[in-house]
Amino acid sequence: MTDTVAEMSQVMAEADCLIDEQQVQTAIQDMADDITGRLKDSNPLLFCVMNGGLIFTGQLLPRLRFPVQAEYLHATRYRQETTGGILEWKLQPTAEMKGRTVLIIDDILDEGTTLCAIADYCRSQGAKEVLTAVLVDKQHDRKAHPNLKADFTGLHVEDRFLFGYGMDYKGYWRNAPGIYAVKGL
Numbered sequence: 001m002t003d004t005v006a007e008m009s010q011v012m013a014e015a016d017c018l019i020d021e022q023q024v025q026t027a028i029q030d031m032a033d034d035i036t037g038r039l040k041d042s043n044p045l046l047f048c049v050m051n052g053g054l055i056f057t058g059q060l061l062p063r064l065r066f067p068v069q070a071e072y073l074h075a076t077r078y079r080q081e082t083t084g085g086i087l088e089w090k091l092q093p094t095a096e097m098k099g100r101t102v103l104i105i106d107d108i109l110d111e112g113t114t115l116c117a118i119a120d121y122c123r124s125q126g127a128k129e130v131l132t133a134v135l136v137d138k139q140h141d142r143k144a145h146p147n148l149k150a151d152f153t154g155l156h157v158e159d160r161f162l163f164g165y166g167m168d169y170k171g172y173w174r175n176a177p178g179i180y181a182v183k184g185l
């Protein structure tokens with residue numbers, strides 16, 4: 001076993017499971033029902049925010065009961081760290097969004113800098129309406145704007161460093177089947 005695999009196995013062994021798989025599945029289904037109710041007649045353009053939004057988007061989309069056009073974009077500001085830095089666009093969307101309702105889908109709204117920057121970009125490209133959906137909203141008072149919230153939120157989670165369901169710890173454990181907090185963080 002490599003040192004990294006041993007370290008990451010230890011991280012999981014010592015982590016706190018905050019939300020289990022069944023609770024996450026229920027939250028995703030509830031969000032899918034809400035999004036379907038609100039957007040089924042709007043022909044929205046969906047963007048998965050890579051990398052973290054991958055698992056959530058993959059599980060949300062088959063539950064949406066209307067014809068969906070889905071694309072992706074990639075913006076990052078945490079990299080391998082547990083605190084955020086400058087937002088770096090790795091892939092800006094190229095899909096035409098002028099006059100469209102856009103739904104941005106990501107794993108977590110933490111400080112919200114990432115979602116705000118993506119939403120601003122979509123508005124600058126002429127989107128008629130920009131909505132956001134996050135699996136997890138982290139509870140603290142460091143949001144980019146007071147009372148910042150996504151339009152659709154699955155779960156509220158305490159102020160710890162999280163991994164699982166798309167969220168990584170040092171690049172690993174996006175695959176963890178629940179929402180976990182790293183020991184001591």
Ligand SMILES: O=P(O)(O)OC[C@H]1O[C@H](OP(=O)(O)OP(=O)(O)O)[C@H](O)[C@@H]1O
Nearest residue numbers: 050051052076077078110111112113114
């Ligand atoms: O609300 P914020 O404080 O801005 O943080 C939220 C962002 O942080 C994570 O992305 P990250 O920068 O780790 O990139 P990644 O998904 O590619 O790992 C997560 O997937 C969100 O996009």
Ligand SMILES: Nc1nc2[nH]cnc2c(=O)[nH]1
Nearest residue numbers: 110160161162163167168
């Ligand atoms: N993996 C991970 N990414 C984040 N991005 C912003 N907050 C978090 C977090 O708690 N965990």
